[in-house]
Amino acid sequence: MTAETEAFRFSEFGAPAVLRWRTQALPDPATEEIQIRHLAIGVNYIDIYHRRGVFAAPLALPTGLGVEGVGVVTALGDGVTGLVLGQRVAYVGGPPGAYAAHRNLPAARALVLPERLDSTEVAALIFKGLTVEYLIHRCVPVARGDTVLFHAAAGGVGSIACQWLHQIGATVIGTVSSAEKAEIARANGCDHAIIYTQEDFQARVAELTGGKGVDVVYDSVGSETFTKSLDCLRPRGTLVSFGETSGPIPPLNVASLGAKGSLYVTRPSIAHYTANRTEYEAAAKNLFASMEAGMVRASRVATYSLRDACRAHEDLEARRTTGSVVLLP
Incomplete structure (x- = not known):
């Protein structure tokens, strides 16, 4: 059965105005995929790179945007283990498509969240926090x-x-x-x-x-x-x-x-430091433990409605934001 969701898509590279809010089909999750309802979506500068098409191997168009978020599991594809309906998860990576009310996601990218962590704070920290984790602990370990x-x-x-x-x-x-x-x-x-x-x-x-x-x-x-x-x-x-x-x-x-x-x-690229599931989970465990201990926090979070993603991009590119930017469905 195919449902629908609202999401941003774009068919050409360029300024924030290329992003288009639309209703699109949401099929059942495929084998080893899950479906989630977003609670909060992190905005990262890599989203701007994707939108501009500045990478050597740009995305195939048309495409969605966004590679991090927090959501509730609403459906499980065949072969998914270790996750249950109603569970709250965070993710980084996988196919772009986070700027959406609902989405399908490879189950291997889903990280089960500790109950004490706030969804918006996790969305503000998950990509950036895992970036910092690999930069200072594994790329060049700082002592x-x-x-x-x-x-x-x-x-x-x-x-x-x-x-x-x-x-x-x-x-x-x-x-x-x-x-x-x-x-x-x-x-x-x-x-x-x-x-x-x-x-x-x-x-x-x-x-x-x-x-x-x-x-x-x-x-x-x-x-x-x-x-x-x-x-x-x-x-x-x-x-x-x-x-x-x-x-x-x-x-x-x-x-x-x-x-x-x-x-x-x-x-370095975070993709190469989180591609291995064991390393990915260990990095997330390190980040979540630091958040629970109060060592790492989202000190400033600018929140925008998901529909205002274009304005969020404009503010981020103009350096009008400090800290993290989060979209709320």
Whole structure:
């Protein structure tokens, strides 16, 4: 039996206006799929990349949008085990399609939620929290005493990272665009907030570290920060480039890494750190435990009606938001 749901779809890449709210068919879940009714949907910058079609292998059009959410299981496909009707689950990954009232989802992406966790807070944290988990625990494991430079420290990922890095015992230097965002970063555990619109972050990092540089830079900004980020590293330090909100990164002369101090550069993707179900569940367990313990929280959540997804995208791209953005059906 095929039902219907309301969802956003788009048939061309471009600005938020390409998103179209429509009624579409919702078939029964296929083998090893579940069907959920969304309670909250997380908005991530990867949604904007998908909408713009900026990846090397863009989505096949037409398509849905969104890769994270929280919902209640309403139907089970054949072969699904470990899940029951009425159960509350969160997910990251799988085919885009989270901007919908209901959807079908591979059961392997569903994570059973602890009862004490709020659905909106989980939607605000699940993708960004799992991103931070792999960045600071597995991509470049940060230890007590390390010094980290984290760009966009008041943003959705940055806010979570500052909290978690503070709990680890690292010294966190963050870049932000305004005095207001500097206060947000400090409130989340950032030791030194650099307002990059007012001072040169590279010079300030050198001053803060006595010219030694930082152990690791986490950079999701891209073209505006990449070159100077390399120059903020100590010898044998690592630059983790995991986004490019300001535009594509210019070509890198690999030989320069040796001249700058035998540096490392990596371009990780959450897809490769959550593809294995065991790793995915372990990462989620780590995140959920940190949330329950109050170590990681959604300090600022901007909520929009699901129908207002276009406005949410406009605000996110214009950097009018801090923290996380969540759509409510």
